[in-house]
Structure formats: structure tokens, C-alpha cells
Amino acid sequence: MIDRTKRLETLFLEEINTIISRMIASGSFSGFITVTGVRISKDLASAKVFYSVFGSDEDKKRAAHNLSVLRGEIGALLRKRIHIKRIPSFSFEIDDTPERASRVEKIFSKIEKSHEAEK
Known part of the structure; x- marks a missing residue:
């Protein structure tokens, strides 16, 4: 069952x-959206689609609204495909992994600069 779920997640992602x-x-x-992952429940009844948006906070809000409005249409197209x-x-x-990675990178950069300043 796990293999089937993983195959379905990959298929849904594509x-x-x-x-x-x-x-x-x-x-x-409108917007620049990338679907980063799909997680399907064990009973195959529900799925979470994770996405990231390149742009400002306003772009992210607009993308979230567009996806919620078009969710039914996307579902209908999936049923056909x-x-x-x-x-x-x-x-x-929304997948906030890129923002979290950026924050961690900035923290490491500050730590590295402080260590260089101490030397």
C-alpha cells in the first residue's frame, strides 16, 4: 500500500x-506557483498539495485565493486525466520551506561573520 501511495503522490504532483x-x-x-509535494492519507480519501510562490506576500495571498477558487476545476481535470x-x-x-531555509542560511552567515571578527 505504501508503494501505491508513493506512486499516486508522484502522479498527482506531475x-x-x-x-x-x-x-x-x-x-x-496568474502568478509563479510551483507544486512542491503531495501527501495522500493512508485511506486515500484526502490529499494535501504543497506549493510555493515566488513573489511578495500579496502574490502569495492571490495565489492562495486562486487555488481555492480553482480547486473544483483542478479536481475535475484530475478526474479526466x-x-x-x-x-x-x-x-x-503553502510550503514555507524555502523561506525557512533562507532564514537558517542568514543565521549561519551571521555566525560565520561573528567568528571571523573574533579572530
Whole structure:
């Protein structure tokens, strides 16, 4: 079951990226969004789609709104593209890993500079 879940997560990741890319190209969606991961529950009933947005806080708010509005349309497109018995209901959650990594990198940089200053 774990192998199947992992394969489905990879498939959903690819398909949702494709759908969003097409929506951006057609103009029905704006912004620079990357789907970074998909986590499907053990019972295959629900899924969390993690995404990151390149831009300001306003861009992130707009992207979250657009994804919530287009969630039904994206789900319908997934049903057409993926042939499994039941498509899990999914929610979109922002992936803040890049921001956290940036903060950690800044902290390490400050520590390194303070050590160099002490020498």
C-alpha cells in the first residue's frame, strides 16, 4: 500500500503541476506557483498539495485565493486525466520551506561573520 501511495503522490504532483502550468499559460491563473509535494492519507480519501510562490506576500495571498477558487476545476481535470476509482479530496497548503531555509542560511552567515571578527 505504501508503494501505491508513493506512486499516486508522484502522479498527482506531475498532473497538478501540468494543470496549473496550462492554466497560467491560458491566462486563467496568474502568478509563479510551483507544486512542491503531495501527501495522500493512508485511506486515500484526502490529499494535501504543497506549493510555493515566488513573489511578495500579496502574490502569495492571490495565489492562495486562486487555488481555492480553482480547486473544483483542478479536481475535475484530475478526474479526466487520472483513471483511478476515487480521486482524493485535496487541499492546498503553502510550503514555507524555502523561506525557512533562507532564514537558517542568514543565521549561519551571521555566525560565520561573528567568528571571523573574533579572530
